[in-house]
Amino acid sequence: MNEISPIPTTTAKDWASDQEVRWCPGCGDYAVLKAVQRTMPDLGVAREKTVFISGIGCSSRFPYYMATYGFHTIHGRAPAFATGVKLANPELDVWIITGDGDALSIGGNHTMHVLRRNLDCQILLFNNEIYGLTKGQYSPTSRVGTRSPSTPFGSVDRPVTPCAFALGSGARFIARGIDVHKNLPDVLKAAHAHRGASFVEIYQNCIVYNDDVFGSFTARETAADNQLWLTAGERMLFAGGAKGLALDVKRLCLKVVDGEDPAVIVHDPRNKGIAAMLIEMPEGFPVALGVIYEDPAPTFNAVVHEQNAAAAKGKTADLQALVSKGQTWMVEKEPHKL
Incomplete structure (x- = not known):
């Protein structure tokens, strides 16, 4: 091995x-x-x-x-x-x-x-x-x-x-x-x-x-x-920790608050x-x-590879069988006619 x-x-x-x-x-x-x-x-x-x-x-x-x-x-x-x-x-x-x-x-x-x-x-x-x-x-x-x-x-x-x-x-x-x-x-x-x-x-x-x-x-x-x-997992602080971001629940938007504010969001x-x-x-x-x-x-x-593997499971690759599948015909060469 x-x-x-x-x-x-x-x-x-x-x-x-x-x-x-x-x-x-x-x-x-x-x-x-x-x-x-x-x-x-x-x-x-x-x-x-x-x-x-x-x-x-x-x-x-x-x-x-x-x-x-x-x-x-x-x-x-x-x-x-x-x-x-x-x-x-x-x-x-x-x-x-x-x-x-x-x-x-x-x-x-x-x-x-x-x-x-x-x-x-x-x-x-x-x-x-x-x-x-x-x-x-x-x-x-x-x-x-x-x-x-x-x-x-x-x-x-x-x-x-x-x-x-x-x-x-x-x-x-x-x-x-x-x-x-x-x-x-x-x-x-x-x-x-x-x-x-x-x-x-x-x-x-x-x-x-x-x-x-x-x-x-x-x-x-x-x-x-x-x-x-x-x-x-850490609080959203900036300005050296002096400021932070909190959620304004009334307006459903962010707001800048003091870094010590317990409302500062944890990321x-x-x-x-x-x-x-x-x-x-x-x-x-x-x-x-x-x-x-x-x-x-x-x-x-x-997902594509899993799908392909599932589709191929138990099958043998046969290119000739694939191209011959469905309606096929052979064109016979005829002698040239004047």
Whole structure:
């Protein structure tokens, strides 16, 4: 009986490819790449069993920079490729790398279906609220008033909230992180540990076309007051514990209270109603970060394989019998006639 070989110990350098990393100097993508490369050795996975799949956009160069299998596919269709890969080889650890434009405009339909199907994969959506690769046009997540080459007088569109989109699509794991934050590897580990489609929105700075758009909650001076890092089973506190979130039972919404208030909510990731409130908190509230919602369910790929195994039970594979099934006929070659 053959013993299963243990997965070799790796370092972040082992996960970095030999390709020159080419993003704009100062781009948040560098920080996300490093965070992923630092995280991979802690996941207990093998490089030859890992695949990164991307669509089109700045973030979609990601597979070139990982020493794993990878697919740089077409605009918005990474979820379709990922579904095929996972069904063909369920042992592969599948990561989808996408951006706010790739996943929520042309790829919105594909993103919705990979989430509702609950394919076992990790989806990292880099959100910089702009189309960076095509030189700064406004994207589905751009804020009202955003001036760009395609909206010179300011965007009038109400933007998409990626995590709200994911929740409405039936996602069973929703989290947020920040490109340069030290907690991003922990968010990635939690996403990987979840069995099913893990959706992680990463606030990523585009230094050229949308610089510092998240400065209101990422700036070092005000970050503590404007970031709420969630931990299952712990009270929702921010501002160094001085403030917290409680439920306004009359209006059925969240409110900011003193950190000592016994009404401060204890985070339960399975509470979908509270998750919806956390995702779309209004101005004056902190930004919810970390694992916002997690409620596991059977994965699409596992159910498909179980169904196929049940259908094949007790049967012998016979391709010729399959193609000959039903009405068949033979075309006899006749001699050529003038």
